[in-house]
Amino acid sequence: MSQIAVEKTYDTLAMINGDFKGKDIVSFDQFSADDVRRIFALAGHMKQLVLGKEPCQLLAGQLVSLLFFEPSSRTFGSFAAAVKRLGGQTLEIQNPETVSSVNKGETFEDTIRVFEAYSDAIVLRHPRPGAALRAAESAEFVPVLNAGDGNNEHPSQTVLDLYTLYERFGRLDNLTGVMAGDALNSRTIHSLMRGLSLFENNTVYLLSPEKLRLKREDLNMFRSRNITIHEITSERDIPRDCQYWYWTRIQKERFGSLTEYNEMVAQRFTVTPALLAEYASQEMILMDPLPRIGTIDTEVDKDHRAVYLRSQVRNGLYTRMALLALVLGRA
Amino acid sequence: MSQIAVEKTYDTLAMINGDFKGKDIVSFDQFSADDVRRIFALAGHMKQLVLGKEPCQLLAGQLVSLLFFEPSSRTFGSFAAAVKRLGGQTLEIQNPETVSSVNKGETFEDTIRVFEAYSDAIVLRHPRPGAALRAAESAEFVPVLNAGDGNNEHPSQTVLDLYTLYERFGRLDNLTGVMAGDALNSRTIHSLMRGLSLFENNTVYLLSPEKLRLKREDLNMFRSRNITIHEITSERDIPRDCQYWYWTRIQKERFGSLTEYNEMVAQRFTVTPALLAEYASQEMILMDPLPRIGTIDTEVDKDHRAVYLRSQVRNGLYTRMALLALVLGRA
Amino acid sequence: MSQIAVEKTYDTLAMINGDFKGKDIVSFDQFSADDVRRIFALAGHMKQLVLGKEPCQLLAGQLVSLLFFEPSSRTFGSFAAAVKRLGGQTLEIQNPETVSSVNKGETFEDTIRVFEAYSDAIVLRHPRPGAALRAAESAEFVPVLNAGDGNNEHPSQTVLDLYTLYERFGRLDNLTGVMAGDALNSRTIHSLMRGLSLFENNTVYLLSPEKLRLKREDLNMFRSRNITIHEITSERDIPRDCQYWYWTRIQKERFGSLTEYNEMVAQRFTVTPALLAEYASQEMILMDPLPRIGTIDTEVDKDHRAVYLRSQVRNGLYTRMALLALVLGRA
Incomplete structure (x- = not known):
């Protein structure tokens, strides 16, 4: 007996399998x-x-x-x-x-x-x-x-990121993109890759400082899950035909010391109009899970490809x- | 002239006497x-x-x-x-x-x-x-x-406590229960006894450390208001035919010093499956105004008599x- | 493309000119x-x-x-x-x-x-x-x-102040009132004078300590905007036929030092029943943008002219x- 609209119907963490009603969404x-x-x-x-x-x-x-x-x-x-x-x-x-x-x-x-x-x-x-x-x-x-x-x-962050890609490209397979930031620790990057791994033939260029590369076990896990991963450490290695750039900040709370954090911040990558002009196609979209802190220059905001403060939100x-x-x- | 839905109709603290509309509920x-x-x-x-x-x-x-x-x-x-x-x-x-x-x-x-x-x-x-x-x-x-x-x-806390008893037993007279905790200071215990005093023939076993017994003037007041009170200081004195147990925490803010508080906490009573098994009937209910802090073991939660996180809330x-x-x- | 009910239609800070829909209200x-x-x-x-x-x-x-x-x-x-x-x-x-x-x-x-x-x-x-x-x-x-x-x-504070005058007197021209407090710094006093300056023939008696008189440039600005201003420094100079008194507190945050603030507070004016009896007409209203702190004695609250906690709110x-x-x- 409960006053609720819908009762929980299953074991926590069970697969949804088409039936969302009454289920927890934990993962x-x-x-x-x-x-x-x-x-x-x-x-x-x-x-x-x-x-x-x-x-x-x-x-x-x-x-x-x-x-x-x-x-x-x-x-x-x-x-x-x-x-x-x-x-x-x-x-x-x-x-x-x-x-x-x-x-x-x-x-x-x-x-x-x-x-x-x-x-x-x-x-x-x-x-x-x-x-x-x-x-x-x-x-x-x-x-x-x-x-x-x-x-x-x-x-739900992963769902909205995937939906933003889906809405723009009409599909979630056969996409190539860059994910930039702290590949080692970033929850949003890891989650988006897990999301994409449900679909076929996705390629991700992981752009991060050398010290913030994905753990080898995570790299292998994602590769085994259908994602083609290229690790890069310079903007110069971004291919020009990416469908999306997914830029993320380096989060202080992931580091043991401020020195370590500052060292990483000094090596971070920032999207500027010049970077877009040189490496991005006209059809791509530029995403950021926000807040953007050191990730994207405000000069970029008016660019039609900048969706972070528009459709993504x-x-x-x-x-x-x-x-x-x-x-x-x-x- | 007022924009309100119902205007106050009476002197503050007046008896309700069947007419709630527009009245303050202070006491x-x-x-x-x-x-x-x-x-x-x-x-x-x-x-x-x-x-x-x-x-x-x-x-x-x-x-x-x-x-x-x-x-x-x-x-x-x-x-x-x-x-x-x-x-x-x-x-x-x-x-x-x-x-x-x-x-x-x-x-x-x-x-x-x-x-x-x-x-x-x-x-x-x-x-x-x-x-x-x-x-x-x-x-x-x-x-x-x-x-x-x-x-x-x-x-409204008193009303919900009374309603929980009423819903279970269909009446508020001729009930026998235990109220455990800080009988000297507990607002919820005092209020529930005042609530029960509106009805006939109620008996309360007040279980508290010796130092936290009801003030003599309060004891006499409640007795004059129709409540039969037995003061007990050990779980061994709980009668087996109680309709309810009402357990309350000992609140730090009621004591002048931490030493005094800790001394009382050391003497507090906690409901465990063993205590229930030994002293409680199958028909009783176990109540707690919450938060429960040192009052009821979580092992007890699944017991059908434990209503504190179910019907009581x-x-x-x-x-x-x-x-x-x-x-x-x-x- | 936006999900909103009404889209912004104009340059920020543009005049409303009868068309409020979709406009920012900044000033x-x-x-x-x-x-x-x-x-x-x-x-x-x-x-x-x-x-x-x-x-x-x-x-x-x-x-x-x-x-x-x-x-x-x-x-x-x-x-x-x-x-x-x-x-x-x-x-x-x-x-x-x-x-x-x-x-x-x-x-x-x-x-x-x-x-x-x-x-x-x-x-x-x-x-x-x-x-x-x-x-x-x-x-x-x-x-x-x-x-x-x-x-x-x-x-919106200015609008509600003006509306309170309008509702009482049926007009916003040909009104005479006192505004008391920190004439130098008070946002509410300045704004209400700007509001009244949209209408004809208004007279304001500015009652403040000598050191908190309006800046000369502000005085000239308001005079050029159609307001007749009389600066006074004593309640004795309040004319008996004012339609309103607008009392405001002296705000600590406007002063560089606590000494300076306390000096000004010592000189502030407080409305009492006696002051009303001596200087106020029966038809006037007593306003305060609230919170009232040192501005109006609570003895005044029941006076029919005291609107600050009634119609003004x-x-x-x-x-x-x-x-x-x-x-x-x-x-």
Whole structure:
């Protein structure tokens, strides 16, 4: 007996296999290529719905808890907007200090179980890797959506990145791109490669400082998963026919010391109009999961290929609307 | 002239006497047994409404300010969900630092009067005992609901505790239970006994360390109010036929020194599967106002008698929905 | 291509000239006298709508971002209530620390562009003068409303002050009033004089300590803009036939040292029942933009002429409802 709109129907971390209703979304690995296509089809509808400017009541009467144990204004805003654009309502805990019961010593599991009693789904952001899985296991009745758990997973980010490629090129196979930044540690780069590995014949040029190359075991894993990887350490090695550039920042929190971080930052790559002019085709798109910090010169913003502050951000809204509708059984 | 949905109709702290509309809810003592039954009848409807999963518009167009001058994620979430499940909207001030006018030196009374101008009711959480009464006296037009003012009152907590007993046993008289914890200081224990004192023939076993026994004046007061009290200091004295166990934590803020607190914590009682097996009947329920900190072993969670993270939390939602609908004249 | 309800149609800071739809509201100087009258007419409707207690769906399906980079509970509550009273929804970032991307080093411009992707309008509060203009220039698609940018502008405050005068006297010309406080630095005093300068034949008595008189250039500017100004330094010089008193606090942040501030505070003027009895007519109104700190004795609150916690606060709601409806093309 539960007050929720849709009851959880399965083992946490089970594959979606076409049936999203009532399932936790903890890891991108729960999706098959068909699942991704299903999300994309619905995201396309969501986009039309938002552009059509008609109020939507798909989630009318639905209440979604947004539990953000660390601040993340973009992801928070995107999920909150997704719920509200669909006519649903949110329970918002944005600030870890206001999760008072936690301050009083309550366990994370209890907090999750309290909020599942109030709402139809929980969107969780947490600094600790594995927190989303723990939340999903704690919630008895309502689905949990991982909105980023530390350096572990952020499946809706991967979905929106893939959707941005799909929307532009009409496919997710036979694409060649550059991913630049901290190939060793970057969650977004690793996740996007895992996403692409569901599809055929993708080639990635990994551009990073020598010291931030992918671990050999990760390199082998991705190669075994269908991705052709070329490691490069200079912009001069970017092939001119890439369909996309995916630029990411070097994150301070990944390094043991500030010295080490500063050394890496000194070697980072920044997209400028000149770099685009020399190495990029007219048909490519330039992506960034944001925030861009040292990644892309603002001079580039007006370029028609710069989608990071345009369709990429908006696609986060559309794909999250799709995910919520699917999980809540309202697609 | 006011923009509100329902105007305050009476003197603050007056008895409800069957007429909730437009009244402040500052203290549980405003309720008669019939008032409590009225809330319960409506809470039952609210439960059906939520379980029925149909969007509800009972509070459509109503705006409820949630002014939380101290964090309390559970109570905040419960009231916010109650408003939204009824189709209403909230003005949320969750963080005392964002009550900027207060920081600038504005009086509490002025803040209340500003927010009553924006909304149809105010739900107030405040660390200072008596704050709810001051707010109720300051608000000229809209009802104020006390969501906890320090160690003073938290009437909706008492209502949900009583409702949990009522829902399970179909009555609030002729019940025997244990209340464990800090009998001297615990607001929830005192309030629940006051609630039960509205009904006939209730017996409470107060389990606490010797030093945390009820004050003699409180003991006499409760006895004069119809409650049979037995003070016990060991689990061995729990009778096997109790209908409920109500376990509460020992709160650090009630003690002058950490030494004193630690001494009491060392003597506290914790529910374990073994304790339940030995002293509890199969028909009883195990309650906790939460957060549970040292009160109940997580091993107990799956026991069918453990209602603290199940019906007790949910009943908070249903009873607050009922209270809001009654006070706003939409029952 | 945008998902928004109404697209921006013009150059930032352009005059409104009767056409609010899709325009940024950065400065009060964008309004003509006719624009102000248009807002007032609609604010009157909004008041009836709120008093009529019927749910309104004028902004149904509309999502308004409230980006508050500094806390301001009154302005936040007023804008949030305005959106929700019209049936719209909000994206709320109340606490600067939760604008995490900013903490991570994201530029203000990027943050604005991210939130415009999620919503149909942005209401911005920011401590830095000029921030609203920067936001308006950054937002490509949705209108930005300035809810206060430091000591620079707070146009909706000016509108509500003017509306309070208009509602009481049926006109904005031929009014005589006192404005008391820090004439040198006060944003609200300067803005209200600019507002009145759109209309004919207004006279203002500026009551301030000698050291806080208006700058000579500002004095000349206001005189050239149609306002008759008398500078006075004692309550004894208040004429008995003023239609309004507009009292403002002396703000600490305007002074270089605490000594200087304390010296000025020692010379400030406070409204008491005695002062009203001696110098105020029965027909005048007493206004304060709030918070009142040292400006008005609480003894005065019950006086029928004291509108600061009554119609003045409520008029903030009605005029902001009007502004939002106009800018979003739903008037």
